Amino acid sequence: MQALQVTSLSDDLSGCQLVETVIPERQSGQVLVRVHAASLNFPDLLMTRGKYQFKPEPPFTSGMELAGEVIDADSESGFKAGDRVMGGAKTGAMAEYACVPARNLRLAPEGLDYPQAAALGAAYTTAYTALVELGGLQPGQWVLVHGASGGVALAAVDLAKTLGAKIIAATGSADKIDRINALYAPDAVIESNGRFREQVTEITGGELCDLVCDPVGGDVFDESTRCVAFGGKLLVVGFAGGRIADIATNIPLIKGFSVVGVRAGEYARRFPDRGARIAAEVSRMASAGTIRPAIDRIVPLSEWRSAFAAMDDRELVGKVILIPGDSELGD
Numbered sequence: 001m002q003a004l005q006v007t008s009l010s011d012d013l014s015g016c017q018l019v020e021t022v023i024p025e026r027q028s029g030q031v032l033v034r035v036h037a038a039s040l041n042f043p044d045l046l047m048t049r050g051k052y053q054f055k056p057e058p059p060f061t062s063g064m065e066l067a068g069e070v071i072d073a074d075s076e077s078g079f080k081a082g083d084r085v086m087g088g089a090k091t092g093a094m095a096e097y098a099c100v101p102a103r104n105l106r107l108a109p110e111g112l113d114y115p116q117a118a119a120l121g122a123a124y125t126t127a128y129t130a131l132v133e134l135g136g137l138q139p140g141q142w143v144l145v146h147g148a149s150g151g152v153a154l155a156a157v158d159l160a161k162t163l164g165a166k167i168i169a170a171t172g173s174a175d176k177i178d179r180i181n182a183l184y185a186p187d188a189v190i191e192s193n194g195r196f197r198e199q200v201t202e203i204t205g206g207e208l209c210d211l212v213c214d215p216v217g218g219d220v221f222d223e224s225t226r227c228v229a230f231g232g233k234l235l236v237v238g239f240a241g242g243r244i245a246d247i248a249t250n251i252p253l254i255k256g257f258s259v260v261g262v263r264a265g266e267y268a269r270r271f272p273d274r275g276a277r278i279a280a281e282v283s284r285m286a287s288a289g290t291i292r293p294a295i296d297r298i299v300p301l302s303e304w305r306s307a308f309a310a311m312d313d314r315e316l317v318g319k320v321i322l323i324p325g326d327s328e329l330g331d
Contacts, residue, residue: 002325003095004304007059009050013308015058016048018301023097030099031079032072036114037298038093038322039065040307041122041151042240047091048308054090063093063322066100067108067117077102084108086117094301096325103272106279109286116286119293119319122264123155124282125275129264130213130235131160133278139164141210144200144227146192146220147240149176149317154294156213157184162290165211168203170196170220172314179317183294192216197226211235218243230256237262294318301325 001023008015026032041064046052048062067086073079079102087105092098108117131137143160147153148169160167161184169180170192177189188203190196200208208229214221217239225247228234234257252259268275285291296318299307307320 001096002301003061004063004301004322005059005061006048006056009048009058011049013048013305016062016304016308018304021095024092024099026072026099028074029077029101029103031070031074031077031085031102031105033066033068033085033098033100033105034071035066035068035093035096035098035324037067037118038063038095038301038324039067039118039122039151040311040320040322041065042238042311044094045308045311056091061092061095061098063095063098064088064090065118065122066093066098067114068098071097073102079105084114084117086121088121094304094322094324106283109283111287111289115295115298115321115323116293118321119151119295120282120286121279123151123293123319124159124286124291125268125278126152126237126262126264127155127159127213128278128282129267130237130260130262131156131165131211132163133267133274134260134262135211135213135233135235137163137165137211140166142166142168142204142207142229144168144170144209144212144224145186146170146212146214146224147172147216148180148186148189149173149314150215150240151293151319152215152237153213154180154183154318155291157186158291158294159285161186162285166204168200168209172216172220176317183317192220192223194223196223200227208232213237215239216241217245219245221245221247225251225255225257228255228257232257234259235262236260296320298323 065088070083167186215237218241
């Protein structure tokens, strides 16, 4: 089978290559899945550089998230051959076959094809954990979402709108504003370069934002501390901007807001019942058609380099999906 392996860590993807390897041998507690679609996530790119908090030793197969068909499973796993499933692990998804712990899989929602199912899980469970579980989102609240062309941030825009919030989507690229509007029609889309508090103040009528979802960090985080309403929450989802920001503790004290770290995967591992409930609710909403993941492009696994480059160059508005082997694009 083909698999995208990281054989050494590098900043330019020179340590990655598509290789021919054997189909992995399923262990007890695992499910063997024929991968029909793998979703590229920002941590996948960081792992090729050794810059993610989880640092697997090379060689390893890239890819955190997949959707596909069950080939073999333990009888007590709850899955059987032919089931359409989605999920994944920290590595291994970008291959024609993957062995995934049964606890990390769930049935793909009705009405979603494999690329949509692959794009759904991590983005929407992270957005739900941030906004609802940790943020306590209520209808009518103002929500500022940064990096609103990325998978998690677009999921947050989609989810917040579905749940009745008022959304300001922020992007660092002016040329993405129309595309974000076309996808989810938030209440406003702004550029997040430089000072944006004045725009937020004007849009909200001086109320500022009850929740700020920040997967960017750096200067965006710094300015976001000026955009949170008293009693609000600044949700730290990631550092796609590169710089990990500092904050003086007198700022949240005086302004009366909370800074909340969001690690959705770890949250689900520590609180499995809550994690299962979040995943079930995301699947329910997807099956009902009230949420839909945004997919920028679908490419064969053989074109992995262009997919990673598009993410690294901030070209995407939505997820990029990789199709291994002889699976049909978009099946």
